[in-house]
Amino acid sequence: MRRPTKDTEESARRITRRGLILGGSMIGFMGVLAGRMRYMQVDQAEQFRLLAEENRINIRLIPPARGLIFDRTGTPIAANTQNYRIVIVREDAGDLDETFAKLRKLVPLSDADVERAMREIRRRSPFVPVTIADQLAWEDVSEVAVNAPALPGVTPEVGLTRHYPLGEDFAHVVGYVGPVSDYDLSKLENPDPLLQIPKFQIGKVGLEAKREDVLRGSAGTKRIEVNAGGRVMRELSRLEGKKGADLQLTLDHGLQNFVQARLAGESAASIVMDVHTGDILAIASAPSFDPNLFVRGISVSDYRRLTQNDHRPLADKSVQGTYPPGSTFKIVTALAAHEAGVVTAGETIYCSGYKKLGIRRFHCWKRGGHGFIDLHDSLMRSCDVYYYELAERVGIDRISEMARRLGIGIRHDLPMSAIAEGIAPTKEWKQSSYGESWRVGDSLNAAIGQGFVLASPLQLAVMTARVATGEGIHPRLVKSIDAVEQPVQSDGPLGISPTTLSQVRKAMYSVSNSRRGTAYRSRLLPDDMKLAGKTGTSQVRSVVVDNKNVPWDQRDHALFVCFAPYDNPRIAVSVVIEHGGGGSSAAAPVARDIVARALHGDLPPLDVFPSGERDSIAEIWDAMPLRREDGSFGRSDRA
Structure with missing residues (x-):
């Protein structure tokens, strides 16, 4: 039976209206997608580029050189000497046990050294470099540098450490520095990010502690490029920090x-x-x-020798x-x-x-x-x-x-x-x-x-x-x-x-x-x-x-x-x-x-x-x- 013309026309109008609604919805949806894509690719391009950069570029702090201390004639009382050390970044290192096993074949590391380093690694954020060994000979550092491709996350560095050339003469007045401890951090409301660097040295007693504010200086930064395995490929830029102030004392x-x-x-x-x-x-x-x-x-034996002396050498x-x-x-x-x-x-x-x-x-x-x-x-x-x-x-x-x-x-x-x-x-x-x-x-x-x-x-x-x-x-x-x-x-x-x-x-x-x-x-x-x-x-x-x-x-x-x-x-x-x-x-x-x-x-x-x-x-x-x-x-x- 043939449908009346009137019904056919009504049906066609409905189909056309639905098609328009559906087509309009699809066009609107495609417009939203296009707009979102433009927003992400054009308006937010810089932000996503930086996010991608962060996957291959790390920013690390550069410890500043500590200020020197001289006597009234210009003779150094507290100086800085070069210190060859090995550091590791946990998030770049992969299998730590395997890395340490390889490293021990190159540099002298005792079980106690490894245990101490592992304990420090667990305490620190994954991206913070942790010192594995310091005061190394140049030959040891060279061995690590040559074998760098097999040691992900491990980097040889040259830093500075404090040295007191006149030894006992100025011990009580100048004092000494030492690695930052949890106790040191607990005393500070907003600790300097520098203090989070393992083995970073701050004044503990004496002038070194009392004038820490001027002797420490401020940190620099460096941008390094790493590959997918976390290996440092190159240094992209460096901004040197500000060296600590030099002090001249009235002492002769x-x-x-x-x-x-x-x-x-x-x-x-x-x-x-x-x-x-x-x-x-x-x-x-x-x-x-x-x-x-x-x-x-200080070693336990050396510290015991000082504390058990009835003349009290540690007391000023x-x-x-x-x-x-x-x-x-x-x-x-x-x-x-x-x-x-x-x-x-x-x-x-x-x-x-x-x-x-x-x-x-x-x-x-x-x-x-x-x-x-x-x-x-x-x-x-x-x-x-x-x-x-x-x-x-x-x-x-x-x-x-x-x-x-x-x-x-x-x-x-x-x-x-x-x-x-x-x-x-x-x-x-x-x-x-x-x-x-x-x-x-x-x-x-x-x-x-x-x-x-x-x-x-x-x-x-x-x-x-x-x-x-x-x-x-x-x-x-x-x-x-x-x-x-x-x-x-x-x-x-x-x-x-x-x-x-x-x-x-x-x-x-x-x-x-x-x-x-x-x-x-x-x-x-x-x-x-x-x-x-x-x-x-x-x-x-x-x-x-x-x-x-x-x-x-x-x-x-x-x-x-x-x-x-x-x-x-x-x-x-x-x-x-x-x-x-x-x-x-x-x-x-x-x-x-x-x-x-x-x-x-x-x-x-x-x-x-x-x-x-x-x-x-x-x-x-x-x-x-x-x-x-x-x-x-x-x-x-x-x-």
Whole structure:
């Protein structure tokens, strides 16, 4: 049966409409695809090109060269030396076990080395290079380079490592660097990406740590092309980082070596300071250690040897050690009392050998007493009773105020580790520290540098420099940074009467140059070397004992401070010898030799010393391990 024309036409219209809808949909869909393809191929072409580039181009950090450290004469103290090493990138290496097996045939790697490297690889991101071995010989590195096609992800590199050419001489002040540890990273909120590089070295202690900000520098980058197997094909570009700043210190390497050698065998410290600029010319702590041992990680046996030494070589006694200053503190008490007007320079006080306070007797070191004695003689002969009397008159608060004015009880701002503040006690300090009231007897003990008073060798040197000049000079260790001179700091005049200072200086001169002075045997003969000093002996036991009859660690500490030349002061020196016995017998001779070496500029001739002392001085000097120009050690070449 034939369909009516009307139905046929209606059906054709429906088909045509559907076809148009379907065709339109297809055309729209094709348009969307075309638009998307254009967007991806044209508009986002650069982004996808970079994504493709990342599959064959790696960007790696270039560690900067660490800044160098020099002494005041330009002699290197901390240098950088070439270090041949092998690194591996985990994501490029493939089978690590197979790679290490091949590598061990080329370079000496122990099981412990491999285990350490694997542990480090697992801890780090896959793209971070990990050092497998360093400090390799050139021959070993060459073997790896020749066999590079068989070692995917393994690259020989030439880097820099820290070296301390003067070894033990500057160990405590400069410190050392070492690999970044998890503890180091934990202390930083936003660690520098450089610190993620395994074996990257940062300052651990001393100047290296305190001036890490300027010594480290900033990283560079390099773009390298790798093939599908992860092998480095070529270096495409390199942007060098910024080298760390170079530091020049105020220290003199020749004087530093002499001081360190003169303290050999002792547990001691000494400071030599320019009284006008505050420049630290030498700062020694004995015994010392070789900082190069720590650069790549010290062995257990070496570390045990250092920590088990009863002379504590790792402790920097020059700034960290605090000691009862003994009779050197009488300078402070004398200035406080005379400035307060409770005594005059010519006024005498009777010393019977003790001062009675209630039922207790405070004894003088001279049991028979000194008789009537004034400021000059009390310092020259180191009478204790004179200062007991001054302390009772002036009080501890004014003594402590004078101590801080002279630099004791103050933490001096030097870029060294754990600088001690010391203690210049007050009534309030004792109440807050011990919950007890201050007693008059505490003042008497403090007046002679015992009791609660504590000072470091650095503070004693600052005190002496300020007494010598009347100026509030501050110690300075860094002379320049990248040749830019660092400022000399001073608080200006101390505000102490010039007459009082002059009286104290004259008394200090007599300590070393008067036959009745406690350091007369440690004098120097030339007028341009004559020193003015003060001896000190601080007890480590509450009971007075004969130092010869007790173990070493129970003997008194020996101290001596001085400035020289007397008529035109240039340097201040402090010496502290732990358990040395007596300041006049142990510390003063050391300070005398240091003054002679510092003022002469080299090892001085023996005729600058009293004739009766020359043989013993020659014997000491002949045994001193002084550094020669070639870096070796040997006996002194004395004149």
